[in-house]
Amino acid sequence: MPWIQLQIPADPDTADQLEDLLMEMGADAVSMEDAADQPLYEPDPGTTPLWSQTTVTGLFQSDRNTEQLLADIRDAWHQQTQQSLPEIDVTLVEDKDWERAWMDDFHPLQFGKRLWIVPSWHEAPDPDAANLLLDPGLAFGTGTHPTTALCLEWLDGQDVAGKQVTDYGCGSGILGLAALLLGADHVIGVDTDPQALEASRDNARRNGVEDNRLDLYLPGKDPDTRADIMLANILAQPLIGLAPRLAELTRPGGDLVLSGILFNQAREVMDAYEPWFTMDEPEQKEDWIRLTGRRKDG
Numbered sequence: 001m002p003w004i005q006l007q008i009p010a011d012p013d014t015a016d017q018l019e020d021l022l023m024e025m026g027a028d029a030v031s032m033e034d035a036a037d038q039p040l041y042e043p044d045p046g047t048t049p050l051w052s053q054t055t056v057t058g059l060f061q062s063d064r065n066t067e068q069l070l071a072d073i074r075d076a077w078h079q080q081t082q083q084s085l086p087e088i089d090v091t092l093v094e095d096k097d098w099e100r101a102w103m104d105d106f107h108p109l110q111f112g113k114r115l116w117i118v119p120s121w122h123e124a125p126d127p128d129a130a131n132l133l134l135d136p137g138l139a140f141g142t143g144t145h146p147t148t149a150l151c152l153e154w155l156d157g158q159d160v161a162g163k164q165v166t167d168y169g170c171g172s173g174i175l176g177l178a179a180l181l182l183g184a185d186h187v188i189g190v191d192t193d194p195q196a197l198e199a200s201r202d203n204a205r206r207n208g209v210e211d212n213r214l215d216l217y218l219p220g221k222d223p224d225t226r227a228d229i230m231l232a233n234i235l236a237q238p239l240i241g242l243a244p245r246l247a248e249l250t251r252p253g254g255d256l257v258l259s260g261i262l263f264n265q266a267r268e269v270m271d272a273y274e275p276w277f278t279m280d281e282p283e284q285k286e287d288w289i290r291l292t293g294r295r296k297d298g
């Protein structure tokens with residue numbers, strides 16, 4: 001299936017904000033190319049501000065209405081910044097082109113003390129660490145995004161030995177598989193995207209994880225198993241809607257870890273979860289925050 005690729009020249013000071021906006025607009029992947037790698041972008045004479053060579057790229061499913069998507073992005077950007085976006089370059093790209101492009105930027109990354117995420121085509125820098133070999137394909141989750149990093153850092157700091165974990169919105173399987181490598185007993189992964197379930201299974205096998213330690217489901221088909229640890233890196237609005245279901249799937253005393261939430265959305269998400277969970281103070285990385293909490297009795 002081809003993808004709609006949008007490339008937007010960006011001001012380096014607000015490029016992160018533009019990346020976040022594309023995620024909120026439903027991009028399946030977002031990346032930023034640095035100024036040094038590109039020819040100078042020349043704005044039309046007289047236009048302000050003077051955009052630099054930084055480019056933000058977003059990848060959207062090809063069944064989206066491109067004109068509507070562009071209009072929505074422009075409106076939302078104008079509302080947030082009171083500025084107009086420059087010309088947006090639109091191309092249709094094939095899966096393989098996109099995979100090759102971001103693979104070049106994906107290197108081994110360490111999270112906390114014990115955990116490394118290692119692209120499947122790289123050597124592990126520390127063979128004695130918990131090394132998760134990963135090939136996300138088109139599923140979200142390489143560890144390079146702050147929302148994933150916030151969850152991996154939390155996991156590295158926990159004693160997960162013997163625990164039952166749910167990874168809701170599993171993408172590449174990165175969070176659930178990291179939990180298994182750190183000693184969790186069993187993981188349930190759930191995702192709306194069948195390609196994510198496939199990528200998670202492939203990554204489990206790549207890491208020698210036995211099939212019976214990871215069960216994967218589309219939402220609505222997942223069992224009512226209650227988790228010791230509930231991980232969900234999605235986005236604020238779906239997380240708010242999922243609060244009753246995630247509460248039902250977490251055992252009393254169990255941990256909740258939510259990510260994919262922008263700083264100014266934290267209060268609304270906390271309010272949605274507080275009927276069932278005692279929530280901690282948010283933890284921030286760049287524009288994103290992680291919420292944690294413990295399931296109350298009941």
Ligand SMILES: C[S@@+](CC[C@H](N)C(=O)[O-])C[C@H]1O[C@@H](n2cnc3c(N)ncnc32)[C@H](O)[C@@H]1O
Binds near residue numbers: 141142169190
């Ligand atoms: C931001 S990615 C996170 C992937 C991975 N867990 C990580 O931390 O990098 C969110 C994932 O949630 C899935 N998703 C979106 N809405 C969902 C929903 N309502 N229920 C389950 N999965 C959902 C998407 O398909 C995507 O794979």
